[in-house]
Amino acid sequence: MNKQWFKVIAGVLSLAIVLVACGSAKEEKKSAGEGQQKEELPMVELVWNFPLSAIPQDLDSVQEAVNKITKEKINATVKLKAHTFADYNQKMNTVVASGESYDIAWTANWNWDYLQNQSKGAFLELDDLLNSYAPDLLKSMPEFVWDAAKIQGKIYGIPNYQTVTKREGFIIQKRFADKYNLDVNSIKKFEDIEPFLKQIKESESADIVPFLNDKYGRFNIMPQSLGLEAITANNIIGVDLKNPETPINLYETEQYKHYLDTMRDWYTKGYVNENAATLKNKNDIIQTGNAAVQFHNVLKPGGEIEAKAANGGNDVIYVPLTEPYASTGTVITTMQAINKNSKNAERAMMFINLLNTDKELYNTISFGVEGKHYTKVSDNVIQVNKDAGYAPNAGWVFGNTFNGYLVEGMDPAVLEETKKANESATKSPLMGFKFDSTPVMAEIANLATVIDQYLPALETGTWDPNEKLKEFQDKLKQAGTDKVMAELAKQIEAWKQTK
Incomplete structure (x- = not known):
């Protein structure tokens, strides 16, 4: 009798151990899938092309600060290739025509045209990558924004969520x-x-x-x-x-x-x-x-x-x-696309996801290094040091502007007013x-x-x-x-x- 009970108890314990082990394995896999743990990812360098009014003098130190964040979170570094708005269309046409390697590029409907370049096969279809590596990014914008980004039902560019209206x-x-x-x-x-x-x-x-x-x-x-x-x-x-x-x-x-x-x-x-x-x-x-x-x-x-x-x-x-x-035109005025020939498309999507969901990364690329390029006035308000060599004044080029610090003097109600305008604006027929x-x-x-x-x-x-x-x-x-x-x-x- 005792032997029989012993066998039963041993069997139950063995099953429990197996179930716990299976559960742990599932959790580990889930964690790796959701967090993309950096130790599982080989180090890569991404190349990102984008335009600004002028090329900042101290771009190198900002790149270093950006890479400190991206190494920690997705085990990648990013080469920031800034061009002037005036030269951007010609520069990017040359990059594509020459086959020069890059991973991410800013695009729009008014400079280096999103539709034209997609029709030429320059951009990668992003739907699967968004679902796999950026579900939070998908949820961060209204459905009509994603509809505006679609070409024949597919997404080829990630809108930088800001004001998606125009007011002339x-x-x-x-x-x-x-x-x-x-x-x-x-x-x-x-x-x-x-x-x-x-x-x-x-x-x-x-x-x-x-x-x-x-x-x-x-x-x-x-x-x-x-x-x-x-x-x-x-x-x-x-x-x-x-x-x-x-x-x-x-x-x-x-x-x-x-x-x-x-x-x-x-x-x-x-x-x-x-x-x-x-x-x-x-x-x-x-x-x-x-x-x-x-x-x-x-x-x-x-x-x-x-x-x-x-x-x-x-x-x-x-x-x-x-x-x-x-x-449609007011939405696709500022976007990030991934090169169809990128060798690191998954990591590029992880980076774009961070740009739009990670406040530390977004504010670093938008305002630079704290204590050097800007000073915090309070938790969410900063004073920009315009003489420090990095003041691009173009957060809308980089990602979700609702993640940005308020610049001193800006009404704290601005973000809510912008969201309200986005939601209540007259929509084009x-x-x-x-x-x-x-x-x-x-x-x-x-x-x-x-x-x-x-x-x-x-x-x-x-x-x-x-x-x-x-x-x-x-x-x-x-x-x-x-x-x-x-x-x-x-x-x-x-x-x-x-x-």
């Missing part, structure tokens, strides 16, 4: 607004700013630019305030928001003619910088503090602090002309639609050539539109606007059937 209007240096008693409530449309520009031109020194423009013009960032939405690259084809299903040539609209006439008038009166048609990087003037008025399409909550830093430390005020508006330009690539290329030839001088007021606009429109038509519009109409109709 003026950025005005406060010193001039105060000096001339500017009534901001009187400014309801673009041309209403002219009396203020006249005062600045007549009263300020010659180095002050009343209205800053550059070779890219301002029409491409003011469609909403004109009742339009651009769909294709180069702002050529879009829709009137009163009839969003019918594509039109935006350069043949009354709104475009009105913009050109206004800009020509301002240019001849000396309100616009004389070098506008050849100015490649407007930040060269902005950082001097000499730009009195600018037009921008992302007047985000709390953005005045960033704009102050960009404007040579001069306080600015926002004068919006529109309410927050969200579209074409939200989620993306134009596949592959069937008309030749026409798009020809149109780009025409635009490069005419747009800088036309949109800065350097050329008289009465002499050159018709010629520009004719050249666009010859280059293929009708074919592009027909293809866009076809794709919008097909997209509607899937909704």
Whole structure:
């Protein structure tokens, strides 16, 4: 009897030991899968390309600080390859064409185009990697943000979650607004700013630019305030928001003619910088503090602090002309993509996941090294040392801005206001639609050539539109606007059937 009981007890204990061992093994596997324990990962170096207004002098020390974090968490180092916004498109085209090795690259719908580069096969499909290595990242953004990032149902770029709306209007240096008693409530449309520009031109020194423009013009960032939405690259084809299903040539609209006439008038009166048609990087003037008025399409909550830093430390005020508006284009303005030929795609996704979920890493790449590049005022508020060699002032380039410190002077309510704007913004009737330009690539290329030839001088007021606009429109038509519009109409109709 005792022997029988002994056998039973021994059997139960053996089973318990097996179950515990199995459970431990499962937990260990689960832990390795969720945490990607660094001891299980071989050391790799990732290469990350991204643009900034200017290349920071002390980028090396920030790279060192970033790598201290990434070594600990994913057993990887990251080579930070910063380029200027003005050079980024050309630089990255060269990188891809030459087969130069890289793992991650910033992309957007306005610089090194997300859709075009995906269609060329530059980017890796990310759905599986997101599910496996970044489930928290997937949960961190609203569904419509991910919908906007999808191309034919697949994700090829990770949006840097920030304000995903646009709000068009003026950025005005406060010193001039105060000096001339500017009534901001009187400014309801673009041309209403002219009396203020006249005062600045007549009263300020010659180095002050009343209205800053550059070779890219301002029409491409003011469609909403004109009742339009651009769909294709180069702002050529879009829709009137009163009839969003019918594509039109935006350069043949009354709104475009009105913009050109206004800009020509301002240019001849000396309100616009004389070098506008050849100015490649407007930040060269902005950082001097000499730009009195600018037009921008992302007047985000709390953005005045960033704009102050960009404007040579001069306080600015926002004068919006529109309410927050969200579209596919407002979401895909800043993204990270993984090179289709990356040898370390899984680790690259782990890094992007950290950029968007790890506050220490995000704030290091955004603000630099504590005690050197910035000083903490409180737990979540910092003071930036702009003379320390690292003040990129571009957290939106790197990752989820809601993880960032507040810069001293910024309203603590900004983050909640931004989230509220994201959620409550008017959504485009074409939200989620993306134009596949592959069937008309030749026409798009020809149109780009025409635009490069005419747009800088036309949109800065350097050329008289009465002499050159018709010629520009004719050249666009010859280059293929009708074919592009027909293809866009076809794709919008097909997209509607899937909704």
